Amino acid sequence: MPRPIHATIDNQALRHNLARIRASVPNARVWAVVKANAYGHGIERTFEGLRGADGFALLDLEEAQRVRALGWRGPILLLEGVFEPRDLELCSSLSLWHTVHCDEQIDMLAAHKTHLPHRVFLKMNSGMNRLGFAPQRYRGAWARLNALAQVDEITLMTHFSDADGARGIATQMAVFGAASQDLPGERTVGNSAATLRHRDVDRVGADWVRPGIAVYGSAPDFPEHNAVTWGLQPCMTLAAKIIATQALVAGDSVGYGSTYVAGEPITVGVVACGYADGYPRSAPTGTPVLVNGIRTRTLGRVSMDMIVVDLAPVPGAGIGSEVTLWGCAASGAVLSIDEVAHSAGTVGYELMCALAPRVPVLVQ
Numbered sequence: 001m002p003r004p005i006h007a008t009i010d011n012q013a014l015r016h017n018l019a020r021i022r023a024s025v026p027n028a029r030v031w032a033v034v035k036a037n038a039y040g041h042g043i044e045r046t047f048e049g050l051r052g053a054d055g056f057a058l059l060d061l062e063e064a065q066r067v068r069a070l071g072w073r074g075p076i077l078l079l080e081g082v083f084e085p086r087d088l089e090l091c092s093s094l095s096l097w098h099t100v101h102c103d104e105q106i107d108m109l110a111a112h113k114t115h116l117p118h119r120v121f122l123k124m125n126s127g128m129n130r131l132g133f134a135p136q137r138y139r140g141a142w143a144r145l146n147a148l149a150q151v152d153e154i155t156l157m158t159h160f161s162d163a164d165g166a167r168g169i170a171t172q173m174a175v176f177g178a179a180s181q182d183l184p185g186e187r188t189v190g191n192s193a194a195t196l197r198h199r200d201v202d203r204v205g206a207d208w209v210r211p212g213i214a215v216y217g218s219a220p221d222f223p224e225h226n227a228v229t230w231g232l233q234p235c236m237t238l239a240a241k242i243i244a245t246q247a248l249v250a251g252d253s254v255g256y257g258s259t260y261v262a263g264e265p266i267t268v269g270v271v272a273c274g275y276a277d278g279y280p281r282s283a284p285t286g287t288p289v290l291v292n293g294i295r296t297r298t299l300g301r302v303s304m305d306m307i308v309v310d311l312a313p314v315p316g317a318g319i320g321s322e323v324t325l326w327g328c329a330a331s332g333a334v335l336s337i338d339e340v341a342h343s344a345g346t347v348g349y350e351l352m353c354a355l356a357p358r359v360p361v362l363v364q
């Protein structure tokens with residue numbers, strides 16, 4: 001029998017979340033961001049749930065090829081653009097739209113031979129200071145691109161650093177708006193947090209929005225809001241089973257480093273899931289977990305292949321009992337990936353992306 005652990009990907013939840021996002025920006029077209037293998041969910045596994053999007057945004061050319069191989073004929077956007085000149089050949093042959101964020105990418109385009117002009121997304125660095133042209137250089141870059149025979153339409157683009165937090169997006173919106181105001185073309189701003197929290201993204205133009213994390217059912221701004229308050233449903237469930245139990249007496253410890261010491265007699269369950277499956281090793285004692293759909297907590301350190309959980313709240317649990325590390329239990333009870341991530345000092349994004357290849361995945 002295979003080791004009792006698996007993940008489940010729920011395509012109905014993806015469709016639900018996409019509809020929820022559309023409702024919050026009814027006039028925008030929606031890129032489903034599927035970089036990092038659809039945030040760990042799998043591009044092929046999520047395609048049925050996401051094909052209702054207006055396009056797919058990602059950054060690996062290999063992933064773009066996989067989306068085309070699935071039969072997708074609509075837009076695909078490379079969020080970081082091309083990395084070397086021959087990438088442009090693939091953009092031409094697969095009709096990929098690509099971001100242009102630096103002069104070197106314009107140079108590559110100028111030297112590229114193609115019959116089909118490319119649709120490009122010109123990125124402004126409005127304050128994030130990762131990719132993009134400085135506001136005062138933006139117009140010049142636009143003019144250079146606009147003069148190229150290799151370029152078809154130019155969409156104006158920026159990315160917010162604080163859409164999920166207290167600083168918000170107003171300053172960057174103002175910078176982007178001012179430096180692009182009389183340039184023609186569609187605009188795209190807005191990750192999940194900007195799309196859900198800041199409806200005024202419309203003011204600077206949200207012809208396209210680019211949600212990622214919300215599509216997968218995680219709140220972009222946990223713990224200020226959670227998936228339930230945003231009306232999002234979890235798409236990934238990580239489930240395992242209890243493979244052993246131990247009856248501890250006061251003073252007994254659990255796991256490497258003996259970081260948890262029982263203060264009274266307690267039964268614990270050993271779960272077939274560890275950090276080699278993608279469960280975060282940084283999750284401390286007390287991280288929430290469901291056993292038979294009932295909420296309990298982890299005890300001691302996460303090891304490579306196992307974690308230990310408190311069975312006190314779950315009388316009757318034993319070898320073979322269902323453990324939900326995050327997502328939906330058979331009973332319908334939900335444990336948010338955001339809560340587990342928060343307890344481990346990280347974000348839902350990182351846990352999704354870290355789902356290990358050794359975990360078998362079922363698609364629903």
Ligand SMILES: *Cc1c(COP(=O)(O)O)cnc(C)c1O
Binds near residue numbers: 079190193210213214
């Ligand atoms: C990853 C990414 C997004 C999606 O961000 P979420 O926070 O997951 O919604 C949007 N835009 C760009 C440029 C990205 O790289």
